[in-house]
Amino acid sequence: MTDSMNGADFAALIQALNAAMAAAKAELNALDSALGDGDHGEALAAAFAEADEKARALDKPTPTSVLQVTAQALLNRMGGASGALYGTLFLRMSSAFKDRDDVTCSDWSAALDAGLAGVQARGKASPGDKTMVDALAPAVDAFKAGADLAAGFAAARAAAAAGAAQTERMVAKFGRAKFAGERAIGHVDAGARSMALVFETLDEYWKGREHGET
Numbered sequence: 603m604t605d606s607m608n609g610a611d612f613a614a615l616i617q618a619l620n621a622a623m624a625a626a627k628a629e630l631n632a633l634d635s636a637l638g639d640g641d642h643g644e645a646l647a648a649a650f651a652e653a654d655e656k657a658r659a660l661d662k663p664t665p666t667s668v669l670q671v672t673a674q675a676l677l678n679r680m681g682g683a684s685g686a687l688y689g690t691l692f693l694r695m696s697s698a699f700k701d702r703d704d705v706t707c708s709d710w711s712a713a714l715d716a717g718l719a720g721v722q723a724r725g726k727a728s729p730g731d732k733t734m735v736d737a738l739a740p741a742v743d744a745f746k747a748g749a750d751l752a753a754g755f756a757a758a759r760a761a762a763a764a765g766a767a768q769t770e771r772m773v774a775k776f777g778r779a780k781f782a783g784e785r786a787i788g789h790v791d792a793g794a795r796s797m798a799l800v801f802e803t804l805d806e807y808w809k810g811r812e813h814g815e816t
């Protein structure tokens with residue numbers, strides 16, 4: 603099998619993310635309730651439902667077009683700080699894939715770098731600030747150390763999960779959770795957890811495809 607992903611893969615991935623976010627809605631709302639306003643799961647589920655619908659409607663999906671309609675849905679549907687940040691991540695990745703029909707491991711490395719840079723330029727958060735960046739930044743690093751897509755996705759998934767778990771011990775420097783101060787300690791950040799879920803879903807999708815399930 604060639605080590606690359608095409609537009610149909612990306613459409614199927616967005617479908618898988620829609621299912622994953624719908625299933626995680628209550629968990630993500632509960633995490634956001636502890637330190638924020640409790641809408642993170644709801645907002646992500648609504649945005650990925652719309653993204654899935656838009657991606658399915660594409661005539662000839664490419665990695666770029668699928669991620670572009672996803673970014674639009676995240677920006678329009680999700681709202682708030684995290685909608686802009688998630689939207690930026692997908693939009694930067696969409697542009698980085700440059701309308702290619704198939705994207706490889708090195709294309710993914712460049713796209714993830716661009717996505718992370720966009721999130722950090724917009725949100726100003728660094729690792730340790732108890733945000734989605736605590737899952738995203740280590741995932742990007744781990745992916746780049748992988749020899750192929752399967753190794754990269756597996757490593758990114760593990761790094762994102764570990765990064766999200768570490769937010770439990772942190773005080774928040776950004777977002778609504780900032781106002782919780784020391785009270786934030788003992789709670790995992792909702793955005794870090796959802797970002798870990800994105801990488802988990804990506805890895806599961808690719809494992810399924812490699813075994814001919816999709």
Ligand code: ADP
Binds near residue numbers: 639681682727778794
């Ligand atoms: P809102 O705070 O607008 O209700 P959500 O509840 O959807 O947005 O998302 C909250 C998540 O957004 C937080 O858990 C955190 O991970 C992320 N977040 C907030 N501000 C920033 C920022 N400046 N940089 C990176 N991530 C952020």
Ligand code: MG
Binds near residue numbers: 641642
């Ligand atoms: Mg919220």
